[in-house]
Amino acid sequence: MRSFITFSILLGQLLLTMPFATALTVNANDPNSLKSAASTAAASAVNYYNNRESKLIPGKFDGTWWEGGAFFTFLINYWHWTGDDQYNNLVAEGLSWQGGEDNDFFPSNYSSYLGNDDQEFWALAALTAIEQKFPDNPGHASWLSLAQGAFNDFVARWEVDKASCGGGLRWQLYPTLAGYDSKNAISNGAFFQIAARLARYTNNDTYATWAETVWDWSSTVPLFDNSTWKIYDMTRISENCKDQDVMQWSYNYGSYVTGAAYMYNYTNGGTKWKEGVDGLLNTTWNTFFPTEYGGNILSEVACDPILTCNRDQVCFKGLMANWLSTIALIVPYTYSTILPKLQGSAVGAGAQCSGPNSACGMQWFSQKYDGTSAIEQEMSAMSIFSNALVGFSAPTANSGSSYTAPEAPAPVTADTGGNSTSNPSGGQSSTGYQPPKAMKITGGDRAGAAILTLVFATAWIGMMVWLVIGGAN
Ligand SMILES: *[C@@H]1O[C@H](CO)[C@@H](O)[C@H](O)[C@H]1NC(C)=O
Ligand SMILES: *[C@@H]1O[C@H](CO)[C@@H](O)[C@H](O)[C@H]1NC(C)=O
């Protein structure tokens, strides 16, 4: 992801006064109401997708690449929870297409400007496919082999760059990009989660060892404080990974807490992972479910309240919806805590989907349409409506309703019904990235560091504005 601090343009504001602006009324106790809201948001998101400029390239969004991975994750969730398979071919086509020449989600068309996080969100989509039994695409690399191929790339990049900060993945891969000097939370949190999910699915301990390595490394640098369970966005290699910025983003928490949940499940309730799940869920509730909105509505607090979320950031709530419903199933004692948060957020999102033709804004905590509209708003709404259906995953919960819960609601493994084909030696792109041999200070690095300093400064200013405006609680 690259557009770190840009401001969304409120085009939708013009539409505020138009007629036919009805909300999607969501009753969280009625599965058909959630299903119907999910279906409306899905149709709208797919409509944006089908009408994009780059529509001849399956899976490629205009102006961004990573979001295709999030989009397909949410559409697989949509199918999993609602049973509506009308978009499955579109998903399979795009997910296979962007697997790239080496079957590792590092296609040469885009690899020169991709960061680790961009590639990771596609690997996470493939993992969602295998865990929710989305069938492999005949004649193409299996979903599992694509995720394994990407995993092998991350391992290679980590190994070759160990000299800087004792480990960790960089944000960007090339010295010409600003984030090359940075090791950031999402690149490492998502790698941790990918390793943990591969471990649980394949039962291959090599993946679990990597997951633990990434988790342990993260708390040796200021990205991850394992006493307060706070996660910061990035730290700089040129500062020996001793600094940190202050931004709080839900996806950083979500990537780590979900990985911890998979490790908890994989280790059959391991204490280390239980502590991580409990601690990180607690900070997640305290930070992203503000009491001023009742405590059960997800808000991207650094930007939702002041409507400055960029397109990347608008997707974070959708990612969290996917991750929280998963945690509820693989760490079963969290189910009763998580469910009201998903349900409250779904009801909130329904009220926010009150623009023209039920267009969704980003402020789920507000009953009044915020005037923003784009595919990202629809994607996150589709995700929360779909994933709130986890509340009806118990077979007995369905009486009196025409809703049919998935046969296997929780993510499956290779031993419990998953059948995606394994290829543990895939990836390691020959056509694209060559990891840096050593950290050389070049003009490019310095420029990157300067740009990043600016980003840090801007982030501070943004935070101060937010505090002054009264977002803090
Ligand atoms: C790469 O670009 C070419 C030319 O625009 C296009 O035909 C192809 O589909 C692209 N491949 C991917 C993986 O996006
Ligand atoms: C926190 O991280 C430090 C540094 O990695 C480690 O030594 C310590 O055991 C961790 N504590 C917990 C509770 O995981």
Ligand SMILES: *[C@@H]1O[C@H](CO)[C@@H](O)[C@H](O)[C@H]1NC(C)=O
């Ligand atoms: C949860 O967070 C609150 C506030 O940060 C803290 O006081 C409390 O001890 C935490 N509880 C757990 C179980 O970590």
Ligand SMILES: *[C@@H]1O[C@H](CO)[C@@H](O)[C@H](O)[C@H]1NC(C)=O
């Ligand atoms: C692991 O997840 C499964 C659902 O797939 C659940 O039945 C099981 O209880 C979980 N294990 C633990 C230790 O909570």
Ligand SMILES: *[C@@H]1O[C@H](CO)[C@@H](O)[C@H](O)[C@H]1NC(C)=O
């Ligand atoms: C894997 O399972 C799915 C259904 O869950 C099925 O459609 C597919 O044909 C199976 N593939 C193989 C290779 O058995």
Ligand SMILES: *[C@@H]1O[C@H](CO)[C@@H](O)[C@H](O)[C@H]1NC(C)=O
């Ligand atoms: C386990 O995963 C590692 C890492 O990819 C791989 O080298 C090894 O072959 C795998 N083992 C099995 C039995 O698949």
